[in-house]
Amino acid sequence: MSLFDSPAFEGHEAVHAFTDEKSGLKTIIAVHSTARGPAAGGCRMWPYASADLALDDALRLSRAMSYKNAMADLELGGGKAVIIGDSRTQKTPALFEAFGRAVDAVCGKYWTAEDVGVSPADLTHARRHTRYVAGLEGHAAASGDPSPVTAEGVFRGIELCVKRALNRDLSGVTVAIQGVGHVGGFLADKLHAAGAKLILTDVNEEVLRQVAQRTGAKVVSPGAIFDAPAEVFAPCALGGAVNSETLVRLQARVIAGGANNQLADAEVGREVFRRGVLYAPDYVINGGGIINVAGEIRALDAGEAFDPAWVETKLSRLIETLGEVLDRSRQENRPTHEVANEIARARITGAAEKKAAA
Numbered sequence: 001m002s003l004f005d006s007p008a009f010e011g012h013e014a015v016h017a018f019t020d021e022k023s024g025l026k027t028i029i030a031v032h033s034t035a036r037g038p039a040a041g042g043c044r045m046w047p048y049a050s051a052d053l054a055l056d057d058a059l060r061l062s063r064a065m066s067y068k069n070a071m072a073d074l075e076l077g078g079g080k081a082v083i084i085g086d087s088r089t090q091k092t093p094a095l096f097e098a099f100g101r102a103v104d105a106v107c108g109k110y111w112t113a114e115d116v117g118v119s120p121a122d123l124t125h126a127r128r129h130t131r132y133v134a135g136l137e138g139h140a141a142a143s144g145d146p147s148p149v150t151a152e153g154v155f156r157g158i159e160l161c162v163k164r165a166l167n168r169d170l171s172g173v174t175v176a177i178q179g180v181g182h183v184g185g186f187l188a189d190k191l192h193a194a195g196a197k198l199i200l201t202d203v204n205e206e207v208l209r210q211v212a213q214r215t216g217a218k219v220v221s222p223g224a225i226f227d228a229p230a231e232v233f234a235p236c237a238l239g240g241a242v243n244s245e246t247l248v249r250l251q252a253r254v255i256a257g258g259a260n261n262q263l264a265d266a267e268v269g270r271e272v273f274r275r276g277v278l279y280a281p282d283y284v285i286n287g288g289g290i291i292n293v294a295g296e297i298r299a300l301d302a303g304e305a306f307d308p309a310w311v312e313t314k315l316s317r318l319i320e321t322l323g324e325v326l327d328r329s330r331q332e333n334r335p336t337h338e339v340a341n342e343i344a345r346a347r348i349t350g351a352a353e354k355k356a357a358a
């Protein structure tokens, strides 16, 4: 199948591929939409087995960023960069400098930030050659680690879902968290402070021990988290946690967490709905991190300092949007992920039409 016929390419404005022989850089920058503003999305470094797989990932992730940014009501479109390589062995300053030149060649239609395998320190090298880098540290506009803001959004989203599904507050509610890294760890602290009971798992035993100790949580093995007697299941590890095998084991009435791509596929999302489980669409509830990054882009553009109050306003609005998704799902008797996709598409198309008419 050619690139233009590929379902992953559909709707994309542009895809750029760059190489740099000296540093070994091979990168793809996918720009899904600039209808709402410049495309924004992180850069992932991964040892893809082929350029086709890297391209597919870039396209899938850039479209997801368009939806996420639209639901967070940001004046940003969706884009993503992938660097083909092993982040443990192939990172060099020269590689990220070359990446910075690649980003600059897209002329401000794409803003980059960190994602899997890429750190703020790596991006400092890229920043030498382009201004279109966010997620840095140590300057007035810098937004710092986005994870606490992501966790705050997920916490508020869980609170809302529990109210809707169980008609109670978080006190005494049992939440099973899969993955207690950056987002899951902060989330555990917030839920503990709100009086929730926690069941935690992680493949990293040391991190798990630390978080469990400070939150008084029960610990289970990674495989047992799906059988945990909990009212809420919060996936905060990798994608695909909710699939046909795990769904039948879950006792939770609410699925709401920070991980991206929680549903293995759309059919699982429909089955979640048929079972009467309330699912908070992942790219809505976990939008706090990109809101934080958007705060940095906004500050850099205006030559101002980072403004936490702006982030808070956007975060509150995000949780209202989640409420609107849940309302429409109930009124129209449709799965929440379908409603969210429809709203996101309408926001992107509406902005594109407005731009075309201007």
Ligand code: NAD
Pocket: 146, 147, 148, 150, 178, 179, 180, 181, 182, 183, 184, 201, 202, 203, 204, 207, 222, 236, 237, 238, 239, 258, 259, 260, 286, 287, 289, 290
């Ligand atoms: P992280 O790497 O800090 O934490 C993930 C944790 O999950 C790690 O501790 C890891 O050991 C654990 N884990 C991996 N596989 C597991 C498994 N099978 N069972 C149990 N634990 C497992 O990453 P993070 O920044 O906390 O992000 C977590 C998820 O949230 C990811 O899907 C990420 O894409 C998504 N997300 C993160 C942010 C953010 O601000 N960091 C924003 C939006 C979405």
